[in-house]
Amino acid sequence: MMKGAGCKMQDAVAPDAHLHRVFTVAEVRVENARTRTLVLGGSLPARPGQFVMVWLPGVGEKPYSVAGAAPLTLLVADVGPFSHALHQLAPGDRVWVRGPLGQGFRLVAGRALLVGGGYGVAPLLFLARQVIAQGGAVEVCLGARTAEEVLLADEFAAAGAGVRITTEDGSGGAPGLVTTAVEAAIAGCRPDVVYACGPVPMLEAVDRLCVEHDLPCQLSWEAHIRCGLGLCGSCERPGTGWLVCRDGPVGPAGSGR
């Protein structure tokens, strides 16, 4: 009864994907002055690119990319009251999680180019590890405003990915926008697929580049996610009817247009 034929790639929901589950924080890693990794004491059957709704009772609920599924791992930048509260958590504290939700990246064999802008890197290390585990090659372009804000570069290298860094202020890697590095990487490694996650203008630029170079791409969009159920309409990419929380967050070229 619950199995829909799917409209525009919406899958029927997993039968137990919807209830809040309690997780205990197992480990907190400080990535930089504003960013922490929370490793939780438990796993979820999540694919790279899917997200979870994280609830702190009495504080609120926000969407987070799954940065690792086993154990469940979240990359949290301190950018507002909710993420600030997550930054106060210590091992042994509890968080409530519903998900995994949404459509993740669909793995394509061959050479993968990953593009991460700022905190958009969150699902990409998880993705890189899966691509490499399945025999694919990974090159990743990491863009940030400053060298301090480049995240997980060492972890990508340790996982076996080639890493290109760009910073807007030139304090690390090449100066400029990540899209410059993306053009160089497309010319250099001729990827079979491009996966990108980051701010909307970056995704739109990557989308255009992939159209120009006739490359398949998968874009992970950010949005104001409220219900997470594909009902309330808050996360629609403007004017498209495309819902980030249910049709995405990962969509094909043009998914955000």
Next chain:
Amino acid sequence: MTDLTCHLLHLRLRNPVILASGVLGTSAALLRRAAEAGAGAVTAKSCGPVPRAGHPNPIAVDWGGGLINAVGLTNPGAEEEARLLAQARALLDPLGVPLIASVFDGSPAEFAQVARTVATARPHLIELNISCPNVHDEFGAPFAASARAAAEVTAAVKSAVDIPLTVKLAPNVPDIGRIAAAVVEAGADAITAVNTMPGLVIDAAAGRPVLSNRVGGISGPALKPIALRCVYEIAQAVHVPIIGTGGVLTGRDAAEMIMAGATAVGVGSAVWYRGVAALGEIAAELAAFMAAEGYATLEEMRGLAHR
């Protein structure tokens, strides 16, 4: 040959499945998507006089037997809503799918003013949402809790606009038939029944309500038998079309709603359980059910459960 054509007041719907208010109705593109997925008509999200952000997260969860939500009437205000509705009509008219607007406000006179504003976009029908359970702090008890208050709102809007009205009733009243009779007497052309059922979901580990609004509206499977009973009683009390809404997830559920006395069937939570495709799938399942059971038209099934 099974005929799903649904005659709702002056409207001819290709099938009786109507996208319910509050689900996907926040933009013209989403309303078109619901129509393309197979809905017979679509209802926009309720709008009030001025923009509202709604409640903070969590605003909705699936608790196992259904959903609970307290979105908090998020809307862009009546002026912007009228623009949205006009855009939606331009997209929907070529598809032959009628558009239903939905309005709320705090007093009969204000209700009428919001309805006047959205009426400029010429929706085919205007739903009066007098039964939202989730804004009690600001608006007090819903108008739908009282036959007199419900009738006052209906009469005020009826005299303000020339578009047919459907009044959306609340399930948590002692005698919904009496309230239906009062709004029909006041000029309601149709009844939408029902809104969500007030409820509360507590997370025991947290020792707190899950929703930021604490209480919310229950929809989905838990609401279906409640909605069926309401539609059944309304059908005995009045003789206007009923848009039966509450827990319809399958074509068989839709058949039950029609057998209780509904002319058309509202679908909302099914979009979570089955995706947007649910709208067309429910219509197709209803046709298959009718063919298997030997019903040629919706009229042959309507009110059957009253015998």
